[in-house]
Amino acid sequence: MKQQTVPEIELWYAASNGDAMAFGRLFELYFPKLFIFALKYTKDRCQAEDAIQQVFLKCWEKKETLKHINNIASYLHRSVKNELIDLIRRQVLYKKYQQQLCEVQQGVEPSVLQNTELSLRVGREAILSAAINHLSPQQRRVYTLSKERGWSYAKIAQEMEVSMPTVKWHAAAAFQALSRFLKNHESELFLFIFFFSLFF
Template sequence: MGILMKHADDILLISLKQGDMAAFDELYFRYAKKLMAFSLTFLADQQLAEEAVQEVFVRVWERRKKLDETKSFKSYLFQAVKFYMYNYIRDRKKDCSLDDLSVDCLVASNNQEDDLTYSEMEGMVMELIEKLPKVQKEVFKLNKLKGMNSDQIAHQMNLSKRTIEHHIYLASKSLKKNLLHNPTLNLIIFFNIFF
């Protein structure tokens, strides 16, 4: 695992497609904890979160030859966990009845209807990203949304690695500051900034 830590996801995916277990392990250790935390934002069930992550990585291994290294592997993983959790919730929905809910739960669910939807929150975060200074915005998007590392961005933008890391730091700091003023965005902060 140690030597592969410096490799970008796309390089690891090429190795994974050829059956390289070390590349698979590196990708697993790189993303498992983050995916687990993300799945807990849907349902606070540690065992279910572990199942979701395990199932997603089993599918990654089984379908490794079909993976597209030109697309963001990180985005693929988070989408897969999201769909796993949505499917789990959908499948359990038929087992629930209103008779099983307490009055407190019903009141809480009515309050949740007033909250912003995931897509609205994501839109708000994207608006904040768009308000960043030009270079910070570009660097942040390449790093956090496209999964590129500092070396790759530095090469693409013809800047030093240290400058890129500084822009990532400044952008993250600015976004965290803005997002912390809006408590309804706590889950989206977790997803969009730290992954």
């Protein structure tokens, strides 16, 4: 792994003291290398980007402890690898529940199945809507422009009159907040599937 430069160390130390601009610069500096590294473990470019954003968000949340990291590059690469492993595990778990749902659906009356699928879809949409409403105004705007309108980060940055790293930061923060909210409420849907399997 390439030895970090003095400016990188200074940025890392400044970030650990709560300097958001320094942290944003670190994100810009390491993202390209981490992205190439992440693609060795996943062919999904969105998944690779999400993993990197998650790692930086977690670093920011525990920024006070970053001063004790000796090799920045090694730490970030290892963290991205671990994050990807967790993402893949969650995907496997999700597919497992999807398979269980398919098994439950077999042999069910079409009308009942249609109503159940509608209920699940409405439930998912309601939970997602609630999650979006819990975002900060800036995060919500970035999410809406990116996911619902399909705007690029460059176009969003121009519209909001902020820098590209700022947009990426809000996008990453929104992703983190949505993930936490959905994770805390995912059991509601799984319980619904469970009780449905008991009665039908």
